[in-house]
Amino acid sequence: MSRRTQKLSRAVLVVAAAIITSNTERLPAQEVDDWTLSRTPWGDPDLQGVWRYEGATPLERPDDLAGRATLTDEEIAELARIEAERAANREAGLDGVAVGRSTLDESPIRGNEYNIFWQDHGRARQAYAQTSLIVDPLDGKLPYTDDARIAARRSDARYGVGPYESYLDPDTGERCLTDGVTAIMWQGPNGGHNRIVQSPGFVTILHEEYRDRRIIPVDGREHGSIRQWLGEAVGHWEGDTLVVETINFLDRTNYEWASIWTRASESLHIIERFRRVSETDMEYTITVEDPKTFTRPWTAAVPITRLPDGIQIYEYACHEGNRAMPNLLSAGRVEAGLAPSAN
Amino acid sequence: MRISLIAFVAGSALAASAVQVSAHHAFAAEFDVNRPITLTGTVVELELINPHSWIHLDVTSADGTIERWMIEGGPPNALFRRGFTRAALPIGSEIVVEGFQAKDGSMRANGRDIVFTDGRTPFTGSFGVGPDSR
Numbered sequence: 337m338s339r340r341t342q343k344l345s346r347a348v349l350v351v352a353a354a355i356i357t358s359n360t361e362r363l364p365a366q367e368v369d370d371w372t373l374s375r376t377p378w379g380d381p382d383l384q385g386v387w388r389y390e391g392a393t394p395l396e397r398p399d400d401l402a403g404r405a406t407l408t409d410e411e412i413a414e415l416a417r418i419e420a421e422r423a424a425n426r427e428a429g430l431d432g433v434a435v436g437r438s439t440l441d442e443s444p445i446r447g448n449e450y451n452i453f454w455q456d457h458g459r460a461r462q463a464y465a466q467t468s469l470i471v472d473p474l475d476g477k478l479p480y481t482d483d484a485r486i487a488a489r490r491s492d493a494r495y496g497v498g499p500y501e502s503y504l505d506p507d508t509g510e511r512c513l514t515d516g517v518t519a520i521m522w523q524g525p526n527g528g529h530n531r532i533v534q535s536p537g538f539v540t541i542l543h544e545e546y547r548d549r550r551i552i553p554v555d556g557r558e559h560g561s562i563r564q565w566l567g568e569a570v571g572h573w574e575g576d577t578l579v580v581e582t583i584n585f586l587d588r589t590n591y592e593w594a595s596i597w598t599r600a601s602e603s604l605h606i607i608e609r610f611r612r613v614s615e616t617d618m619e620y621t622i623t624v625e626d627p628k629t630f631t632r633p634w635t636a637a638v639p640i641t642r643l644p645d646g647i648q649i650y651e652y653a654c655h656e657g658n659r660a661m662p663n664l665l666s667a668g669r670v671e672a673g674l675a676p677s678a679n
Numbered sequence: 680m681r682i683s684l685i686a687f688v689a690g691s692a693l694a695a696s697a698v699q700v701s702a703h704h705a706f707a708a709e710f711d712v713n714r715p716i717t718l719t720g721t722v723v724e725l726e727l728i729n730p731h732s733w734i735h736l737d738v739t740s741a742d743g744t745i746e747r748w749m750i751e752g753g754p755p756n757a758l759f760r761r762g763f764t765r766a767a768l769p770i771g772s773e774i775v776v777e778g779f780q781a782k783d784g785s786m787r788a789n790g791r792d793i794v795f796t797d798g799r800t801p802f803t804g805s806f807g808v809g810p811d812s813r
Contacts (some may be wrong), residue, residue, distance in 0.1 A: 347729065359806035413774065427800075429800045431792070445706055445707050445712060448791065449789055449791060450708050450752060450753040451752075451791065451800075453758070453791050454753025454758065455753055455757050456751055456757065456761075458761050496705070496706060496708055496712075497707070498707045498708065500705065507705070512730070525703060525730065526730075526756050526757060527757055544756065581756070601798040604737075623687070648760065650755075650758070651729075652729045653728070653729055654729055654730050655728050656729075657731065657733075658734070660705055660706075660731065660751075661728070663787065664705050664708040666785070667708055667709055667782030667783045668708070670783040670784060676783040676784065676785060678785070
């Protein structure tokens with residue numbers, strides 16, 4: 337790791353630690369006191385299992401919480417109550433406002449496309465103290481460059497409108513390629529599940545969506561020079577914390593992305609820290625630097641949860657079933673005054 | 680089930696991100712939000728595939744002919760984790776689908792809401808009780 341990277345890492349960790357401390361303080365005392373970090377047979381901290389982000393905290397801070405890094409205890413309790421009620425309402429078969437969705441009058445799409453049950457994971461979302469996953473910069477907002485902000489607005493304006501005249505017009509996720517590495521540990525169109533598997537000298541992260549997989553050497557090697565879609569991840573242990581530095585991404589900013597902030601360019605540089613703090617909780621922080629998209633590095637602190645043993649991730653044979661591609665191209669033909677595509 | 684009225688002062692902000700909304704854009708490129716449709720029919724095929732499930736539905740039209748519709752649903756993986764099996768939506772089930780028809784005018788629609796004709800939902804199950812969770 338470069339000196340600059342180390343300095344950057346330390347600076348954001350101070351901020352992240354303050355936020356995470358306020359989260360873990362709320363863990364039941366028993367969980368904190370009685371828990372001992374287990375280790376693999378070869379002595380590394382054991383991070384294995386299926387993990388996902390189950391929090392209710394958004395990436396960016398909502399405007400009406402501007403200036404506030406954390407919620408009060410009363411607000412956390414209220415948020416937890418709301419989330420528990422919504423989970424119960426989902427279980428009872430309700431939909432719409434009762435489960436926290438927008439009403440159909442507000443939008444028949446943008447989260448309302450399907451019955452909530454298709455994507456309900458059967459557990460209430462967790463209420464954490466932090467008001468945004470982004471802990472640096474302190475305003476909790478993505479520090480977009482002017483160009484990237486324009487790209488984000490353009491992307492938003494294309495929502496459902498297109499044009500969709502070529503296979504290049506849908507975003508990289510809709511093309512069954514990837515949604516990028518940046519948010520891989522905490523979101524995905526199907527819930528963002530990740531299975532971590534360890535072997536001597538390697539940590540492997542299997543992401544359910546798009547079958548994205550990251551095989552991360554932790555054997556002391558340096559980065560190479562081959563550029564790939566998911567970059568090149570190299571890890572090492574700092575005490576019981578796994579630190580992963582990913583560089584060597586391909587520039588794919590010419591493609592459409594579901595979220596501009598997850599797009600890859602050659603200057604994208606990601607540092608992640610994984611530290612298990614209880615049987616079911618991992619402190620995960622990610623610092624993202626890319627002058628092509630951001631004016632400065634930003635850091636998110638994401639509490640992720642280990643799901644019970646036996647919970648599986650499944651394959652995601654996206655291309656095989658991706659009928660959306662021919663269907664939307666057929667729709668594009670009709671809108672252009674041409675005949676629909678033959679099925 | 681009581682439906683909460685969120686009167687809490689910061690409720691709107693706290694609840695703003697209530698559901699993780701898919702950021703993928705193309706849905707409304709495929710289906711026409713100006714063409715809402717309600718279909719009642721018989722399930723003839725259930726494709727539990729990614730990135731979207733498809734339910735094939737025979738619908739009797741006004742003139743008595745049978746139309747074969749394809750209904751797009753969400754990905755099956757979350758359902759599997761909750762114990763959903765094909766037995767929950769058997770071939771031959773009578774269901775009501777509400778959604779939007781495909782923009783190219785074909786007999787395809789999204790299945791925004793799917794219930795049995797008696798009002799029950801095929802989607803029930805609890806976390807971690809599925810056959811694959813043992």
